Amino acid sequence: MALSRSDGAGTSDPLASWKDCHAKKSIIDFVARVTKAGGMDYVAPEERIATFDNDGTLWAEQPYYFQLAYALDQIKAKAPQHPEWQDKEPFKSALAGDLKEVFAGGNPAIIEIVAATHSGMTRDEFEAELHEWLATTRHPKTNKLFTEMVFQPMLELLTFLRANDFKTFIVSGGGIEFMRTFAEITYGVHPEQVIGSSGKVKFEMRDGKPVLIKLPELDFVNNNAGKPAAIQKHIGRRPIASFGNSDGDLEMLQWTTAGNGARFALLIHHNDAIREWAYDRNSSVGKLDKAADEAKARGWTIVDMKNDWRRVFPFG
């Protein structure tokens, strides 16, 4: 028994879904340097903060953000209580299933849909509704649960970093409570290590019981310049490694790499139309343009999804 145990531990590759590519080498090299006691680049365990974007970095984000899929389903479910939605945009188009028309309204339309479906209930009620949806709803293209649409190589990377005493955080434009509902089970990232966009929440006593009510008012947008500010608010230390896939992550990567000592920044390039999706400079979801140029100029690591990843999803 002892033999089989040491066999498994000795030969197993913690990043087995990564081919022997430059990205994999750069990750392993960075982790080796910052964990080598007495080494020039050594970083104490408490300072080993790593931040990950979620949409497009830890799970897929096509054909549209999964949180939007949830919001659209909730619009349909709640329509009977909202007769006014029948003639009011963007709800009218959402109810008709006309996503093109919904997207034509741009961010304001999307925020309106998210606000209408993510407020007016207590936090516990929201969590219960979302759990139910996550357990039963399937992705329109793959027919998998949304929580199965996670990137196997990134799950391995999270585990590998934590095994090396990194504290892993999610820092994403997605809703903070939305992500906290599944991040612990799906990624092993605790709620207190999830940072996202948020609506206002109000504490009050209802029938003598304290509750937190979700208000239909946007509190914080955790994208672009919002990310370093949120990192300061929630973590209070500068990460030494950051991972993203779009221009929305650029400021976080800049903030991380501007610190002293060894730093690591990585961007995932979605170029695999067969196993996942291919999109970059001209995409409305997860646009990767400016950040790609800066990554090249600064020598940040870029993952070539098609050629670097042995497998993309845990299934298949």
Place this chain on the structure above:
Amino acid sequence: MQEVLQYLRANGYKTYIVSGGGQDFVRAYAEQVYGIPPEQVVGSMGGTKFGYDKDGKPVLAREPKLLLNDDVAGKPEGIHMVIGRRPYAAFGNSIGDRPMLEYTTAGTGARLGMLVLHDDPQREYAYGPAQGLPDTRIRTFTPALYDEATKNDRPVISMKYDWKRIFAFEGG
């Protein structure tokens, strides 16, 4: 309280500070003094704005704007924002901590809400007006808070009678 912090951590609890004090101020000493890392400090927060200095280096500048007043109802709201789960135990010493204790003890299962009563003018300070203690401007521990604690089995710690020693410098 240092012993309580250590005792809880030794039993697998993650300890947080949830204070009306400035978050960055408390973070500056919490790790060294209490063993509480910066990411486990929730406090009143000012705004910060990301930008670039004249050399193009990214900077976070403080803004004269209050994002969260982490007192009274702001405490459970701050807990929700930063921690995202309901605590199992909460400790406070004034009416500003009441909503945090309410929120904590309203959860299902075993919960603990404790209050420190400053009733030792000799070794430390005394303030109430609960229990006939002086009504000061430092902090307020009202009779209603005291009665509510008694009614809900929330232990009130008497500094004067319950603590052998208050400060580390007093010696053992």
